[in-house]
Amino acid sequence: MREKLKLHCDVISGYAFSSSDWKEEGIPVIKIGNISNGSDIDCDELQYVDEFFWDKLDPKYHISNGDILVSLTGSHINQPNSMVGRSCRSLTEKKYLLNQRAGKVIPFDNTDKNYLYYLLSTKAIKYDIANRAYGGANQVNVSPSDIKNIKWKFPLIEKQKKISGILLKYDELIQNNNKRIIQLEDIAQELYREWFVRFRFPGYENAKFEDGIPEGWKIKRMNEFCYVTDGTHDTPKPVDVGVPFVTGRCISSGFVDFDAAYNISEADHEGIKKRSGLKSGDILFSNIGTVGNCCIVDYNREFSVKNVIIFKPETMRDTAYLYYWMTSSIMQEIFSAQTNGASQQFVGLTFMRRYKLLVPKDDILEAFADKVLPIVEQKRLLHQKNLNLDAQRDMLLPRLMSGKLEV
Known part of the structure; x- marks a missing residue:
């Protein structure tokens, strides 16, 4: 009843x-x-x-x-x-x-x-x-x-517990994977701080320093290190079936949350695509509202972007360094200071293009990428497992709750 x-x-x-x-x-x-x-x-x-x-x-x-x-x-x-x-x-x-x-x-x-x-x-x-x-x-x-x-x-509470117990197993696996993702990220962040904040990179004992930075390292403007652009400034109308429209709010925990996006038409997407030209290895940076959330693009599906700045390093080696530079605690403090006092937090495209960063020598960049890119890949695989678990749980959910699937 x-x-x-x-x-x-x-x-x-x-x-x-x-x-x-x-x-x-x-x-x-x-x-x-x-x-x-x-x-x-x-x-x-x-x-x-x-x-x-x-x-x-x-x-x-x-x-x-x-x-x-x-x-x-x-x-x-x-x-x-x-x-x-x-x-x-x-x-x-x-x-x-x-x-x-x-x-x-x-x-x-x-x-x-x-x-x-x-x-x-x-x-x-x-x-x-x-x-x-x-x-x-x-x-x-x-x-x-x-x-x-x-x-x-x-149903009776005993059956309620059986049903929720099945669904909980999926969520517990997802939570465990999320904990592992956080642990992996902490390892990579600590390596970044050790090499590029404390300057204890390989061979640092014999390195010479000039004006406080290792010899051979350079200060470059961001647009000298990689190409920098942004997403669309328009707001296309949502459609029921189409291409995901990702905003800065859809970037969470180092990944794109497509569930937080809405769909736009193929025609609108094609117009936006010409501007952003997303590819794997690009970095998305939320620059309006919640400023500073970042993710590395794994472009295995089409999507359009708004309220993000897009960084396009030439190699995954440069992507690895730039991503952990942008997600380091020091950079997050700078982004926060840039937006304090504003009615809406905002970091502009011109500001980011002109922003200067310390660029290590190629051999140090290569060594860092060798360490952290496997971590990035492990995080990606765990995230993909979570998406699969999400889908399996959501498929079971209505059948279990309606009683169509007996327990």
Whole structure:
């Protein structure tokens, strides 16, 4: 028998912080923009409030590991990456607080928390939420009671746990792969710092230094080191089937997140392609909004870009050095300083073309590439495994939840 969700969970909206509450640091607050269309919270653009709010506010506004979140405000169904009803869960021990219009789903004792999360991840529930939304052309809202009035045929909790247990195995493998990707990245970053920040590169003991840099190394402008361009300045209309349109927000953890992109027509893509001419080994750098996210292009599928600067080194050797130069903590501090105080963070194409970087001798570049390119490849393979696991889980999800696949 179909039952309303309110018999299985509560849904609350977050606390209404005032504009004067926001601080440069403290407890991070999860807003609707931080609720991703996936398994974990999007922490790219967090805002903070004073630490005392943690004790001041009702614990229902606390977000802990495993808590389920749902966006109560968003766009219509035709924009799935920002649509109302997106859901995710916290996969970290970090403490967060919940902002208004960001919803928290609290299961009752008769319902398995993981089953409830996967239920909210189904298209059936997402579309049911979106169809109950009200508002204007660009933004719609749902209330907690709207969600709680949705009906579903809930199995007994023992079966709920069996279903969620199958799906959890996929997510656990994905999380383990993500941890390995982070470990590999840390190894490569530490090697970069050792060679190019501390100057303990091979043969450093016998190296001569001139004006604080090793002899034979050169200071070059970026456009002397590689070709630098950017993506389109237009915003093509989305289509149901077409070519992915990737913006700077789609660059995450060193990869392109195609799930965060929308599709554009082949004709629009061909016009943009002439400008960007993407190829494997190019580096994408997000330069508007969330500045400084980078990835190396693995161009095994067509896509167009906006709100990115594109760096085109001539060789993978140069790509390896430039990528870790751009993702080093020192460079991230420079990018942050460049954007402080602006209403919207932005690093311009001219600035990046003129920016100067230290370029080591060819033999050092070759030696560094020999060390880190295998790491880049291992990261790519792990990321591809995650995409495959994602696809397999998403194929099983509706069949398990609907009961078409028995457990």
